Amino acid sequence: MSDGFECFKHVGLALDPIHVGTGGARLGRVDLSIVRDPVTKIPKIPGSSLAGVHRAYVAMAEKKYPGCAGQGQPDTSGAGGxxxxxxxxxxxxxxxxxxKDSTTGFTGLAAFSDVHIQLFPVATREGPLWVTSPEQLRIAGLSIPEDANADAVYRKSTSSQPLNLGWLLLPVKALSEHSCIRDELNKLGVPKHIxxxxxxxxxxxxxxxVNSNLEVRTSVSINPETGAAEEGALFTYEALPRATLLFWEVTCKNPKHFKIGNKDIEAANNKDxxxxxxxxxxxxxxxxxxxGMGTRGMGRLRVLEPNASSNHSSEIEQSDKDKSQEARH
Structure with a gap:
């Protein structure tokens, strides 16, 4: 932590599938694809999308909507902005x-990173499994398993039976850092059932x-006069599935180091x-x-509160044992 800035970690749980599109239709298995990292091809949400929606919602909360929420340019009459x-x-x-009232712009006191997948839900024959990788753990600053190199699923279970991740069948190996990673995820507020x-x-x-287990939906435009589907209006789109765990950082700058028009910033006096x-x-x-697709049941995201008490894995495991004993009695 520095006097000039502080980074705050955030974890969000997708309550609905989330579609942040690329801005147009493309040739491929779906018409409307979502944004991906250009190198890893892993889906993500750009920081600009996160910052834009935050600005709009904070403007609503502060009763500054829509003037301070949009692009900020006044109309031809000089009103708004x-x-x-x-x-x-x-x-x-x-x-x-x-x-209109400022000779220069201002970059703002909050900077948003891209939103990365932390834990991705995949259907298996044992029920849902939330999958991650060493690089996704590294992005969040968590412990990196050194032994997760072979083509296998590394988890707490030591069962020798292979496990399917969608269409992919992989052997199961024990994860030596499971307890440490579990404790760090718990501190970030990840639910216990995950x-x-x-x-x-x-x-x-x-x-x-990830890319083989995304949710893909099909929609069609309806003719309001006939109530039937419009000809040639069928399209498909993909989304991050419900229950995906996402991670991002918000870097907050110290207001005392900045001025607007040679005036001190009064809206905030510290990073917190x-x-x-x-x-x-x-x-x-x-x-x-x-x-997008908010009218089609998509987009809701719950930001999880970090566990300040940071219960350790042993305490969680003891609680699970107590619940099992109560269920047997």
């Missing part, structure tokens, strides 16, 4: 372009597992205040969502 006021919680936290059902696969397999303003978007994310 960002207020550019050092007292405005939206303009100071998220920044603004050159406006902590016992996660596995690690090598980086070279993770993108294949900047972060608290960002967090005002969380209830809206859970109910209004992020990305």
């Amino acid at each position: 960002h207020c550019c006021d050092p007292k405005c919680p939206v303009c100071t936290v998220f920044g603004f372009a050159k406006g 902590l016992d059902r996660f596995g690690v696969v090598p980086d070279r397999l993770f993108s294949h597992v 205040k900047v972060h608290s303003l960002v967090k005002k978007a969380y209830p809206y994310l859970e109910h209004l969502g992020i990305g």
Whole structure:
């Protein structure tokens, strides 16, 4: 942690499938594909999409919508646009372009990283398994398993029976760092029912597992006069499935090091205040969502609260044992 900035880690649970599209139709197995990392081909949500939806929702919460929520340029009459006021919680936290009352722009006090998959749910014959990889753990600053190199599923179970991840059948091996990774995930607020059902696969397999298990839906436009499907209006689109665990960071700058128009920033006086303003978007994310296809049951994202008490794996395991004993009696 620095006096100039502080990074806050966040984990979100997808309550619905999430579709953040590439902006147009493409040739392939689906018409509307989602954004992927250009190198690993693993789906992600760009930081710009996250920042934009946060700005809109914080503007709603602070009753600054729509003026301070959009692109910020006034109309031809000079009305509207960002207020550019050092007292405005939206303009100071998220920044603004050159406006009618400002000679220069301001980058804002909060910076958003891309949103990466932390744990990806996959259907198996033993029920859902949340899969990750060493690189996805490294992005979140978690322990990196050194033995997860062979083509296998590394998890707590030591069963010799192979396990299917969708269409892929892999042997199962014991994960020596399971307890340590489980404890770190618990600190981030990952639900307990997921902590016992996660596995690690090598980086070279993770993108294949994810891309072959995305949710794909088919939609068609309906003619309002006939109530029947429009001819030639059938299209398909993909999305991150429900119950995907996502990770991102928000870097909050210290307001005392910045000025707007030679005036001190009054909307926030420290890094924690900047972060608290960002967090005002969380209830809206859970109910209004992020990305497209919101009218088709997609987009809701619940931001999980970190466990300040950081229960250790041994305590969680003891609680599970107690529940099992109670169930038997």
